[in-house]
Amino acid sequence: MISSLSEIEELAKAADPVTTAIIAPEDHEFMLAVKDARQRSFIEPVLIGRRTVIEKAADKANYDLDTTRIIEVTDRQKIANTAMEMLSSGEVEMVSKGQISTSYVYRAIIARMKARQEEAVISVQTFWDIKGCDHLVLLTDTGTNISPDENEKRAILNNALQVMPLLGYTCPKVMELVSDSANLKDKYKHFKLAKTPVIKDSKGTYQRLEAQVLKKVLLGEDSNSVNLNSLPHIMLMPDLNTGNMIAKLDFFIKDIVRVSCCYTSMGPVIVPSRSDLAEAIMREIIFGVALVAQRRRLNND
Amino acid sequence: MINLYPEIRRRAERLKPQRCVVSYATDEALLKALTIVKKKGLVTEPIFIGPRKLPGMHDFRQSTSMYASAQMAHECCIRQEADLIIQGHEKRQQFIASHLEGGFLDQKSVYLAAFYDHNRKQTFFAIDPLVAVTPTLENRIKQLETVTPFLKHIFRRKIYAAALAPIETVNPKLPATVTAAILAQMSVRHQFGKFLQVTGPLDIDCALSKVAAQRKGVESKKSGNFDLYILPDTNSSYFFSTFLKYIGKVPTIGVLLAADRHLLLNSAPLTISERVAEITLGLVAYNFSRK
Numbered sequence: 001m002i003s004s005l006s007e008i009e010e011l012a013k014a015a016d017p018v019t020t021a022i023i024a025p026e027d028h029e030f031m032l033a034v035k036d037a038r039q040r041s042f043i044e045p046v047l048i049g050r051r052t053v054i055e056k057a058a059d060k061a062n063y064d065l066d067t068t069r070i071i072e073v074t075d076r077q078k079i080a081n082t083a084m085e086m087l088s089s090g091e092v093e094m095v096s097k098g099q100i101s102t103s104y105v106y107r108a109i110i111a112r113m114k115a116r117q118e119e120a121v122i123s124v125q126t127f128w129d130i131k132g133c134d135h136l137v138l139l140t141d142t143g144t145n146i147s148p149d150e151n152e153k154r155a156i157l158n159n160a161l162q163v164m165p166l167l168g169y170t171c172p173k174v175m176e177l178v179s180d181s182a183n184l185k186d187k188y189k190h191f192k193l194a195k196t197p198v199i200k201d202s203k204g205t206y207q208r209l210e211a212q213v214l215k216k217v218l219l220g221e222d223s224n225s226v227n228l229n230s231l232p233h234i235m236l237m238p239d240l241n242t243g244n245m246i247a248k249l250d251f252f253i254k255d256i257v258r259v260s261c262c263y264t265s266m267g268p269v270i271v272p273s274r275s276d277l278a279e280a281i282m283r284e285i286i287f288g289v290a291l292v293a294q295r296r297r298l299n300n301d
Numbered sequence: 302m303i304n305l306y307p308e309i310r311r312r313a314e315r316l317k318p319q320r321c322v323v324s325y326a327t328d329e330a331l332l333k334a335l336t337i338v339k340k341k342g343l344v345t346e347p348i349f350i351g352p353r354k355l356p357g358m359h360d361f362r363q364s365t366s367m368y369a370s371a372q373m374a375h376e377c378c379i380r381q382e383a384d385l386i387i388q389g390h391e392k393r394q395q396f397i398a399s400h401l402e403g404g405f406l407d408q409k410s411v412y413l414a415a416f417y418d419h420n421r422k423q424t425f426f427a428i429d430p431l432v433a434v435t436p437t438l439e440n441r442i443k444q445l446e447t448v449t450p451f452l453k454h455i456f457r458r459k460i461y462a463a464a465l466a467p468i469e470t471v472n473p474k475l476p477a478t479v480t481a482a483i484l485a486q487m488s489v490r491h492q493f494g495k496f497l498q499v500t501g502p503l504d505i506d507c508a509l510s511k512v513a514a515q516r517k518g519v520e521s522k523k524s525g526n527f528d529l530y531i532l533p534d535t536n537s538s539y540f541f542s543t544f545l546k547y548i549g550k551v552p553t554i555g556v557l558l559a560a561d562r563h564l565l566l567n568s569a570p571l572t573i574s575e576r577v578a579e580i581t582l583g584l585v586a587y588n589f590s591r592k
Contacts, residue, residue, distance in 0.1 A: 130548060146474060177540065214540070214544075215547065218547045219570065239534075240475070241467055241533040242536045244505070245540075249541075251505065255550075275506045
């Protein structure tokens with residue numbers, strides 16, 4: 001079981017470079033990360049977007065584009081579509097979002113999944129490497145589903161269960177987050193709880209945590225000290241408001257390091273935030289490379 | 302007295318002693334905290350309601366049920382025996398439910414959570430992890446009307462608030478972005494008075510980091526330095542508090558501000574120092590509302 005992002009980096013270092021379609025790397029920070037990732041042989045990038053803007057960003061990052069493939073596309077949606085078509089056809093093994101609104105990327109993924117006649121509920125998986133916790137924690141969905149219903153939550157869970165085995169979590173502990181106050185309102189009929197727990201029958205693919213209130217899970221029996229090791233491996237977020245906000249708490253909590261991806265049957269699509277700096281983008285690229293390396297290994301097995 | 306929450310400590314310095322009633326008091330840590338607060342002259346002898354008398358409980362009244370304890374605490378306030386109700390060891394659901402059913406919580410009621418930022422050595426606040434599950438715009442406005450004067454009293458200056466949403470642009474499919482934009486515009490027009498400036502919609506990275514805001518092209522001078530975070534709903538707010546407290550180890554206390562009277566909830570586990578701070582916050586709130 002991979003328990004930290006440093007182990008992830010070791011996996012990525014051992015892998016052959018991953019051909020990666022980069023959607024609109026039109027920003028200095030993204031270009032710095034791509035340059036670094038290529039120099040360190042993590043990826044072989046294919047840059048898709050407006051050539052002049054890409055060249056300008058590369059120039060600022062001191063990145064010589066002579067041996068890098070660029071596909072010139074100007075329309076934002078078509079840039080994302082092109083990358084996803086390349087992933088679907090196997091021309092690339094990974095896609096990374098650049099300085100572009102995430103909605104273009106999500107639309108492109110959904111369109112491609114529909115074309116492949118796959119279930120088109122996509123979700124973002126955010127992994128936390130928390131100091132003092134002996135495993136990675138996956139939070140989902142942190143990016144796409146505004147107010148998921150039961151079926152959507154099941155799909156979100158299934159998406160998470162696709163990616164966890166790649167990291168060695170064969171039967172992860174799953175918890176559907178419900179706030180203490182929601183229980184209160186439900187119990188006293190001041191508010192009918194709209195969302196019912198979706199985690200009912202795991203069929204052996206995961207362990208269900210009985211407690212739904214995070215505080216109870218963290219505090220355990222003695223109720224006084226926090227045990228981060230008791231955090232579940234997968235936390236299902238109640239909605240997008242919560243998922244998005246919690247996922248980015250690393251901006252405040254320095255003991256958390258975050259990476260996110262949108263894992264699909266075609267391969268990982270990494271989705272750095274537009275606010276991320278080169279170091280954080282690089283971390284996400286490395287994470288994606290490690291996932292591809294694990295996919296390759298499983299396919300070979 | 303309390304090393305954390307310097308703003309709250311300053312506001313408590315000139316308070317006259319108040320009377321507290323503790324509902325379902327079985328918590329020894331609370332007893333220790335009350336002893337400290339009493340020594341500081343902030344409270345008089347507290348009234349303890351609970352199943353059994355513990356050492357140090359001089360004014361004790363017996364009640365075996367949690368629900369009955371909460372009701373007895375209420376009656377103490379109605380008879381003007383006590384000013385502030387403190388939740389003891391009973392379940393929070395039962396404690397709040399008794400107050401809801403007693404009609405003591407209304408649309409203006411809001412749970413104000415206070416956090417201590419070790420990096421800035423400063424207190425910041427958030428609403429509302431408990432009361433309005435899916436707040437309407439009207440709820441939000443009323444909550445801000447309750448919270449703003451109190452925060453102005455605490456900080457003695459203009460309050461800077463971030464109205465949070467999943468993205469920083471207005472999208473009708475995301476109601477939080479619309480509410481945040483309306484609150485921001487209302488503050489521009491001074492509809493909350495001149496002492497509250499709301500910026501929004503802001504996603505959390507833009508609110509917490511000036512660099513992140515700049516990267517996303519959001520102009521926000523107060524990014525990384527807001528006094529108040531207005532979270533979209535109870536879920537996001539509850540988990541914001543929970544994750545900060547348990548994973549971020551951020552000292553977290555709170556008070557339930559209501560039109561009629563304020564309640565101190567037991568947000569255990571708290572250190573004695575945090576419990577002292579929480580009681581002090583409640584006393585400051587009570588004193589302010591009485592004015």
